[in-house]
Structures are given as C-alpha cells and as structure tokens.
Amino acid sequence: DIQLTQSPSSLSASVGDRVTISCRASQTVSSSLHWYQQKPGKAPTLLMCDGSTLESGVPSRFSGSGSGTEFTLAISSLQPEDFAVYYCQQTYSTPFTFGQGTKLEI
Amino acid sequence: QVRLQESGPGLVKPWETLSLTCSVSGRPITSTECWGWIRHSPGQGLEWIVGFYHRGRTYYNQSLKSRVTVSADTSKNQFSLRLTYMTAADAAVYYCARSKEGHLEGAYDIWGQGTIVTVSS
Numbered sequence: 756d757i758q759l760t761q762s763p764s765s766l767s768a769s770v771g772d773r774v775t776i777s778c779r780a781s782q783t784v785s786s787s788l789h790w791y792q793q794k795p796g797k798a799p800t801l802l803m804c805d806g807s808t809l810e811s812g813v814p815s816r817f818s819g820s821g822s823g824t825e826f827t828l829a830i831s832s833l834q835p836e837d838f839a840v841y842y843c844q845q846t847y848s849t850p851f852t853f854g855q856g857t858k859l860e861i
Numbered sequence: 862q863v864r865l866q867e868s869g870p871g872l873v874k875p876w877e878t879l880s881l882t883c884s885v886s887g888r889p890i891t892s893t894e895c896w897g898w899i900r901h902s903p904g905q906g907l908e909w910i911v912g913f914y915h916r917g918r919t920y921y922n923q924s925l926k927s928r929v930t931v932s933a934d935t936s937k938n939q940f941s942l943r944l945t946y947m948t949a950a951d952a953a954v955y956y957c958a959r960s961k962e963g964h965l966e967g968a969y970d971i972w973g974q975g976t977i978v979t980v981s982s
Contacts, residue, residue: 801969
C-alpha cells in the first residue's frame, strides 16, 4: 500500500496568513493526488484534484503543486472558514489511501 | 445536481453484518459513474473500502475484501455495502461517494453526509 505522510500534523495560524501543507508518498503516485477539507461533523469536500487542478467553486487562494512523491497545498491569506482539517489522497493504485490529516487552527 | 445519502443501523452487534444503503438523486446509478465507500474512524483515519462501476468491475481494499459485498438496486437508484463479522475496529463514520468524471482513479467530488456506525453488544 502507498503510505501518505502529511506535515505538519497540526498548524496554528492567523487570518491573513499564508500556510503550506505537505504530503509525501512512499512511492510515486504520478499526479493522482487530491486534497480535501473537512470540518467537524461534515463529510470531506474536494479542494484540488490531480495535484494542482482547483475544484469548481473553490476559492483561488487555494493552490496545489507537486508530482511523483512530493505535493504541497498552499492557502494564501487565510480566511476564518479555512480553519479545518486537510487530507491528501492518492488514487494512483489501490487501495487508495489518505494522509493522516493536518489540523489547521487559530 | 447529484446528491448522496447514506442510511443504515447506527448500532451493530459484534460479529454481525453491517448493511448500509446509499441513495442517489440527480443521476441514475446505471450511468457511467464510479461509486465508492469510505470510512473514517479515530484509529484508522480515512480508509477507502471499495470502488465500483455499476456496469463493470469492483475494486476492493484487499484488507477488507473477504468481508465486503457491494450491490445495486436500480429500481430505487441505490447501492449498498455489506460488511460481515463486525468488530469494534469497524466502528466509524461510513460515507458513500462518487468518483469524479466516472473514473475509478478520479477524486471523490460528491460525498454523502456520512452515517455513524457503532459496534457494541
């Protein structure tokens, strides 16, 4: 199974800050790496697919980069609604796996 | 607009079988879509269980394959998950979801709201 390791596990930031979250794969996932946001009591929502393709309706302050084994999610100018848990997921090979999550908090 | 909603028992006894249903609205499940089940627990995090095409193959998480069955009821526009021999390790929030653009390898762009499953006697 492909292991995804996110760093950091938690992150404190303020409104207006720029933050980056890393996702490292134990072997190449090509560009089949996606990012989700999850708020308490809700299902994950898709932010970014295929490493860097912004999902429709997602604000442009979110951006993604990377390929192979190293990926980054960046959020410029944090807004209050961005405080949540973020997960990466690979769909390069089954079983599809998720990172352990990064909790972004104030 | 496609919407998904899970339903099923909130409580299952150890060693019994969990049966969950995902009701789909806004799109027939017989279309060229790929559907999946994912679960989320404090201990295991987010775990992909299975992905399948209604008219094609089913892809399992091998760690669960021997216990998982998926099926579809086209008359009700629903698909279902059965997980046998439930233990405390299977307690989780279970989600059904749709793969983007009808590909197994697509990101999950539509999720149900999730249903909490507890395992206890």
